[in-house]
Amino acid sequence: MKKFTSLLLIMLAHGFFSQSALAKEEKSALVPLPSVDDFTKGEDGWAFALGLGVEYESAYEGSDEFGFEAQPAGAIQWRNGDDIFYFAGEALGWRGLRADTWLFDAAVAFDEGREEGDSDEGYLDGLGDTEEATELVLQTRYALDDDWRYWLVGRVVTGSNGNLGLFGLGYRFGDQLDGTGSEINVVGVFHDSEYANNGFGITAEQSAASGLPQTNLDGGFRSIGIDYTYRYYLNDNWQIFGEALYEHFSSDVRESPIARSDYEAEVSIGFIYIF
Template sequence: MKKLKLIAAIVTAMSVLTLTAAHAEDETPLFPLPFTPDFTRGSGWGVALGLGVEYETAYAGSDEYEFELDPAGAIQWRKGNHLFSWEGVELSWTTRQKDQWYIQVELNYDGEREEGDSDDGRLDGLDERDDEFTGTGEVRYAFDGEWRNYVGTRISVGDSDFGALGFVLAGHRFGSRQDGGGTEAILYAKFADSNNLNREFGVSPSEATTSGLAETDLDSGYRSSGLRVVDRRFASEYIQIVSGLEFEYYSNDVQDSPIAREDFAAELELAVLYHF
């Protein structure tokens, strides 16, 4: 996954040198949501590039936390109410319909898990989880045209090694800004099929033998609930500062897995972007 991020960062930097941004006078973003950036200034091409730092668990269920530096930013193209975006190893199409509907389709990678992700040897004897292509669809409905409050659902699917992962969510945008700045909070619940749950929290019979952990086979169902808060600030016309906080609490079945060393996961993130 780290190699993929490095390749994406190099290609993005090369693209910045060759793209010419064309901006319209109308700079209204596709959505005023801090979590959904629109770098196009209304239409045509938009480019932002920067660096982010995350403090997060070493893997799902871990009690080990680590800092990680990641490239940040995106290359986007907008035509009317349609926004096409390339961000890292993710391609997406996002559209606003009738002012109150948000629809997004994505193609991206789900990252791997390796023994070396745990410095304390918690994953010794467990099989590596490979990178997987996933397809994602998301729909949100706002209760007003200003997107102050909304509800939605998000579903990601892959092959049998990934399975299916679904969200139901409710969001609130604080303040009345319409430029994509400010603060947004999202409450969510996650549901997954057995393939997805066992990808992160299961222990197969062969893994139980080599690792010494109890064999664990999880059924489809409720995975976790959480809260995500995102804040986007404009330090200048070209500099954006994005910060985030997320807390996720696992279901009882997940907590019973020997992979889940904690009942919860937390994440802090900060990124500085230059908006060309």
């Protein structure tokens, strides 16, 4: 009986510490959201990830033309507790977790703008190229429960091309806490007149060169969007990811001759190797 009791205590202790270790491993991500890249696996210090994605997307905002495009994926990250500094693609930034419910993110990003050649059908001829711009992106998410099942999200993008903001609600599927699984966000998007006209406005000079009517947009409601993100570890080093995005434009945006479609859409899939 004494041996049996000792054996039972050992088994219970082993089960407890195994579950504790598993929980610690599962909680390695800064937040358990697939849309928030975290390649550190819960360890402080440097993390490197490199990959490639393929996107099928609208040729430009408001376009009814679609095409495939290859894009690099991954990031260089440095983690210190609840803070991660990162360089990813064309963005340099920081994100931090506060009080387990607030996620803050600040980044300087680069916007390539739009070129006349983005339309194979020549719909942008005479409009010229929109300017490239450096933007400041500020974002926050607030968890509505302990395990980030639901959250509120807000984002502001500001730069030389104007200002854009969004506010919405997100939901995470599954129970993974390591940043894998899937999530969905529904957001309302707003822009000021400068941002709106940079994408959909037509000046008098552009009108004369293109033959399209002069168009000037006011600021306000831009669109409603829905975004789905998926992420899965194939093994310790390889990760597969996917994303689907749909943005339905407001009536004001749809009245622009540049908006040949009522929406913008994108589907992407790719692989990342974590060093």
